[in-house]
Amino acid sequence: MVAGNWKMNGLPSSAAELRKMIEALEGGAPCDVLICPPFPLIAPFVRDGADSGIEIGAQDCHRAESGAHTGDVSAALLAAIGARAVIVGHSERRADHGESDSLVRAKAEAVLAAKLLPIICVGETEAQRDAGEAEATVLAQLDGSLPDDAQIVVAYEPVWAIGTGRVPQMADIAAMHGAIRRAMVARYGEAGQGIRLLYGGSVKPGNAKEIFAIEDVDGGLIGGASLKADDFLAIVAAA
Numbered sequence: 001m002v003a004g005n006w007k008m009n010g011l012p013s014s015a016a017e018l019r020k021m022i023e024a025l026e027g028g029a030p031c032d033v034l035i036c037p038p039f040p041l042i043a044p045f046v047r048d049g050a051d052s053g054i055e056i057g058a059q060d061c062h063r064a065e066s067g068a069h070t071g072d073v074s075a076a077l078l079a080a081i082g083a084r085a086v087i088v089g090h091s092e093r094r095a096d097h098g099e100s101d102s103l104v105r106a107k108a109e110a111v112l113a114a115k116l117l118p119i120i121c122v123g124e125t126e127a128q129r130d131a132g133e134a135e136a137t138v139l140a141q142l143d144g145s146l147p148d149d150a151q152i153v154v155a156y157e158p159v160w161a162i163g164t165g166r167v168p169q170m171a172d173i174a175a176m177h178g179a180i181r182r183a184m185v186a187r188y189g190e191a192g193q194g195i196r197l198l199y200g201g202s203v204k205p206g207n208a209k210e211i212f213a214i215e216d217v218d219g220g221l222i223g224g225a226s227l228k229a230d231d232f233l234a235i236v237a238a239a
């Protein structure tokens with residue numbers, strides 16, 4: 001899977017980039033391809049992307065199905081307008097909105113209840129890596145953030161690699177994905193082998209192939225490079 005996280009970028013005119021992607025993948029995408037634009041662009045993008053090789057997802061949702069939560073959006077509404085997946089627990093939401101592991105887990109459960117695919121993000125800060133705590137941090141986040149249902153995708157995104165152009169050593173990505181895979185199997189049994197583990201953090205056309213070749217890297221969560229069709233398509237081709 002290659003998933004694009006547009007974050008707070010994009011305007012209605014950005015549909016032109018999406019259309020470029022759709023046209024390029026018309027003959028069939030080589031893997032699952034997802035674009036997660038800001039909320040107001042989801043419905044028009046679903047219309048544009050219908051029957052194409054690109055699914056549309058969201059970047060967040062509320063834990064509740066409905067109710068008095070001003071400014072929030074439910075997974076049920078996202079499902080109703082045609083979204084297929086929801087990113088939960090992105091480090092920018094954990095940092096900007098103080099989202100805890102237990103809230104991320106509740107959101108993942110809400111996504112599953114709406115019959116959508118949760119993409120659950122985890123990752124250490126630079127200070128945690130420097131202190132030798134990267135793996136313990138990620139495993140603790142998984143422990144607190146994962147729902148009981150194995151119908152999930154996990155994205156490992158070192159916080160210090162997001163939007164910085166810095167990428168971990170390939171051996172460090174391999175070690176972390178191996179540890180995450182073992183945690184998935186310990187938690188879900190055999191089903192844990194089939195859970196897709198995405199790497200995210202400064203994936204670009206120039207490094208995607210090397211990253212995707214690592215064992216237990218089953219695709220990528222792409223920020224900046226998902227905004228331009230040419231870059232995103234090159235990453236999809238690498239996958």
Ligand code: PEP
Pocket residue numbers: 005157161162163164165200201202203221222223224225
């Ligand atoms: C992200 O925000 O999920 C991300 C990986 O961003 P970037 O690719 O820009 O580092």
